Amino acid sequence: MHLSKVDTYRLKDHKGRVxxxxxxxxxxxxxxxRxxxxxxxxAR
Known part of the structure; x- marks a missing residue:
């Protein structure tokens, strides 16, 4: 598998959810x- 075909997770694409x-x-x-x-x- 060629790395250029791998869909990478990008933090900026999910900033709100993170x-x-x-x-x-x-x-x-x-x-x-608390x-x-x-x-x-x-308990004391």
Whole structure:
């Protein structure tokens, strides 16, 4: 297979979707930390 025929993934073509995904991952991470901290505080 010749490399010129391979359809490469280009970040710029999916910029909006990547930004949305990063925002979602960040939101889930922050919320997870809040839940864990609340659980630790409640256990005391």
């Amino acid at each position: 930004i949305d995904l990063l925002a979602r991952v960040t939101t889930v991470s922050v919320e997870t930390l 839940i864990v901290q609340a659980m630790r505080a409640a």
